[in-house]
Amino acid sequence: MKILLAEDDERMAEFIRRGLIEDGHQVDHVGDGREALTHCLYNAVDLVILDRMMPGMDGIAVVKALRAAKQDLPVIFLTALGDVDDRVAGLTAGGDDYLPKPFHFSELRARIGALVRRPRERREVTELKVHDLTLDLLSRTARREGQVIELLPREFALLEVLMRNAGRVVTRTMLLEQVWDYSFEPNTTVVETHVSRLRAKIDRPFAVPLIHTVRSTGYSLHGPR
Amino acid sequence: MDRASVLSGAPFKSAVIGASLIFALLIFAGAVSFRVVQAAMLGALERQLAAEQLLLADLYRQSGTAGLAHAIEQMDARTEAAPRALGLFGEAGVKLAGNVEAAPARVGVARARLALRPGAEPEGYYVSTAHLDRLVVVVGRSLAPVLAAERALAIVLAITVGVTTLATVAVGYRFSAQSHRKLAAIGDALDQVAGGEMAARLPVGPDNDQIDRIARQINGHLDRLSVLMHSTRTAAAAIAHDLKTPLSRAFLALQEARARIERGEPAEAELDQTERDLDEMNAIFDTMLRVARIEAGSLPAAAPVIDLAPVAADVAETMAAVAEEAGRRLVLETEPGLRAEAHGDARMVGQALVNLIQNAVLHTPSGAVIRVRAMATEEGAVLVVEDDGPGIPANKRGEVLDPFVRLDAARSTRGSGLGLTLVKAIADHHHAALRLEDAGPGLRAVLQFPPV
Numbered sequence: 001m002k003i004l005l006a007e008d009d010e011r012m013a014e015f016i017r018r019g020l021i022e023d024g025h026q027v028d029h030v031g032d033g034r035e036a037l038t039h040c041l042y043n044a045v046d047l048v049i050l051d052r053m054m055p056g057m058d059g060i061a062v063v064k065a066l067r068a069a070k071q072d073l074p075v076i077f078l079t080a081l082g083d084v085d086d087r088v089a090g091l092t093a094g095g096d097d098y099l100p101k102p103f104h105f106s107e108l109r110a111r112i113g114a115l116v117r118r119p120r121e122r123r124e125v126t127e128l129k130v131h132d133l134t135l136d137l138l139s140r141t142a143r144r145e146g147q148v149i150e151l152l153p154r155e156f157a158l159l160e161v162l163m164r165n166a167g168r169v170v171t172r173t174m175l176l177e178q179v180w181d182y183s184f185e186p187n188t189t190v191v192e193t194h195v196s197r198l199r200a201k202i203d204r205p206f207a208v209p210l211i212h213t214v215r216s217t218g219y220s221l222h223g224p225r
Numbered sequence: 226m227d228r229a230s231v232l233s234g235a236p237f238k239s240a241v242i243g244a245s246l247i248f249a250l251l252i253f254a255g256a257v258s259f260r261v262v263q264a265a266m267l268g269a270l271e272r273q274l275a276a277e278q279l280l281l282a283d284l285y286r287q288s289g290t291a292g293l294a295h296a297i298e299q300m301d302a303r304t305e306a307a308p309r310a311l312g313l314f315g316e317a318g319v320k321l322a323g324n325v326e327a328a329p330a331r332v333g334v335a336r337a338r339l340a341l342r343p344g345a346e347p348e349g350y351y352v353s354t355a356h357l358d359r360l361v362v363v364v365g366r367s368l369a370p371v372l373a374a375e376r377a378l379a380i381v382l383a384i385t386v387g388v389t390t391l392a393t394v395a396v397g398y399r400f401s402a403q404s405h406r407k408l409a410a411i412g413d414a415l416d417q418v419a420g421g422e423m424a425a426r427l428p429v430g431p432d433n434d435q436i437d438r439i440a441r442q443i444n445g446h447l448d449r450l451s452v453l454m455h456s457t458r459t460a461a462a463a464i465a466h467d468l469k470t471p472l473s474r475a476f477l478a479l480q481e482a483r484a485r486i487e488r489g490e491p492a493e494a495e496l497d498q499t500e501r502d503l504d505e506m507n508a509i510f511d512t513m514l515r516v517a518r519i520e521a522g523s524l525p526a527a528a529p530v531i532d533l534a535p536v537a538a539d540v541a542e543t544m545a546a547v548a549e550e551a552g553r554r555l556v557l558e559t560e561p562g563l564r565a566e567a568h569g570d571a572r573m574v575g576q577a578l579v580n581l582i583q584n585a586v587l588h589t590p591s592g593a594v595i596r597v598r599a600m601a602t603e604e605g606a607v608l609v610v611e612d613d614g615p616g617i618p619a620n621k622r623g624e625v626l627d628p629f630v631r632l633d634a635a636r637s638t639r640g641s642g643l644g645l646t647l648v649k650a651i652a653d654h655h656h657a658a659l660r661l662e663d664a665g666p667g668l669r670a671v672l673q674f675p676p677v
Contacts, residue, residue, distance in 0.1 A: 082511050082514075083511070083514060083515055083518060084572070085518070100511075102503070102507060153539070153542065154539075154543055180543065182540075182543075182572070182576050182579045183508075183511070183512070183515075183576060183579075184583070185583055186501075186504045186505055186507070186508040187501070187504075188547065188583075189550050190543065190546075190547050192550075193546040193547050193549075193550045194543075194546055197546060
């Protein structure tokens with residue numbers, strides 16, 4: 001993918017750039033908001049990683065300008081401002097994801113993966129299906145091999161996120177953001193506990209496990225490969 | 226005291242305006258009274274003259290021209306204190322009798338300046354002219370009494386207007402001086418505060434006028450400012466300690482990692498430790514920022530009414546799993562179908578509950594029971610998180626809400642010590658009360674929301 005990285009901190013930028021290149025992407029780097037906007041308008045870009053606080057033009061203004069110019073390309077915000085109000089502001093302005101610093105590179109990688117899928121489909125889907133597991137979003141029921149599985153609301157939400165990102169890695173942080181929206185203490189076991197309960201309900205009674213742990217990154221839901 | 230600023234004061238200006246209005250109104254009223262009195266006096270004179278004209282007309286009918294002329298001469302001859310103007314004129318204005326030199330051109334009543342005695346100064350007279358067949362009869366009275374009365378009235382009115390105006394201005398000056406004094410005192414006190422004397426407060430007078438009320442309000446704000454500054458200083462001191470702990474651990478772990486790498490040994494564990502410590506510091510910063518932001522604002526007046534019962538149920542569902550993993554038990558004890566309403570932000574209230582439950586898990590031994598309840602009381606909705614662990618000693622319950630304070634026993638456990646601070650900030654934001662009580666045994670944390 002052609003990625004534009006707009007980040008004014010040299011060291012941070014270098015770290016991200018190297019990681020993305022190792023993953024096989026082409027990376028262009030700018031350190032200024034106005035340059036970022038210009039680059040996007042005159043070059044083909046698949047994804048923008050945008051620092052929120054930049055000289056020249058701040059990230060929010062850049063995204064608003066891009067959206068006003070009908071540029072639909074995916075935008076991930078990087079920011080030291082991690083409060084939920086900031087996240088809402090970033091997403092409302094037109095950003096697709098919002099990653100507070102400091103972050104693990106694997107987190108960024110997982111979120112880039114999640115963004116690359118077509119965003120259009122998501123809204124209209126009423127049923128998700130992976131292997132023999134179906135999730136009916138209207139009636140809020142889960143079925144595997146035809147059997148209905150009783151899920152608590154949070155377990156359902158957790159399964160939904162995993163299924164929407166089927167085949168991709170979903171990090172712990174992504175799950176915390178999308179399923180819970182509360183801040184837990186750093187070494188909380190909320191995610192792990194709920195994943196293990198989910199596994200007990202949808203994996204253990206059946207032959208083929210669908211929920212896989214990706215070491216030190218997160219989880220991935222997929223059928224046999 | 227600076228006269229110029231008193232004169233420019235609002236009370237003085239209003240007094241001047243008031244005085245000018247009074248002045249104008251009094252002048253107007255005075256002019257009207259003057260005219261009325263004048264008209265009354267002249268009216269009386271007019272009636273008198275009319276009566277005399279009737280008398281003379283009677284005389285004429287009885288005694289004819291000669292008799293009338295004689296009577297007029299007689300009347301004129303008598304010296305009176307107030308000489309009357311008298312005159313009888315025949316055809317072509319020939320004078321037949323009296324002391325008036327010429328007949329006035331028109332019939333009716335008019336003022337005239339006449340000299341009735343030869344060589345005397347002309348004086349003001351009120352004169353009535355009438356026709357009797359071919360004769361012209363003139364009768365008049367001196368205006369001297371009327372003029373005297375007019376003069377007296379004018380003097381009284383002038384004195385009244387003058388005194389009233391001056392009195393109004395003087396009162397205005399006094400009030401302006403008084404408020405100027407008060408404002409100067411307030412200005413001094415505020416200078417003191419700005420100069421760093423946080424204990425200084427504005428003087429509040431006994432009058433309870435507007436300035437006193439504002440002074441009282443400002444004192445209230447200064448009290449709050451003192452509290453905030455105190456808690457900021459306390460927090461700053463606590464930060465130095467509490468952030469240094471994970472920071473120092475991270476340093477040590479990195480050095481250990483370096484040493485191991487030099488020896489050719491794996492350093493995974495040490496690097497993981499460093500990462501955990503940095504995560505902890507990051508969480509502390511995030512929470513501090515959040516607390517600061519919540520403290521900086523307050524719930525908008527239009528905050529929606531939310532039902533706290535489902536919020537409690539939702540958090541309880543999530544945390545039940547966590548508590549169980551940690552060997553505790555969480556029980557939701559809300560009555561089914563209960564509505565516990567409050568103005569607020571569901572996310573924030575949920576966060577407060579999460580923090581209280583996390584605290585309960587952290588500070589209780591394995592096997593403890595944690596109860597969560599939403600209740601509706603007359604004083605508003607109530608949320609309770611209660612455990613049966615060791616609890617907090619009564620004398621420590623106040624300070625435990627200060628940022629970073631942890632009780633000695635808990636110092637070694639993880640958790641930032643900011644959890645309760647965030648709960649307090651959320652409570653304050655919602656105008657709710659946070660109470661920590663003895664659950665005999667254990668701790669009961671109560672969030673009392675104001676009624677809807």
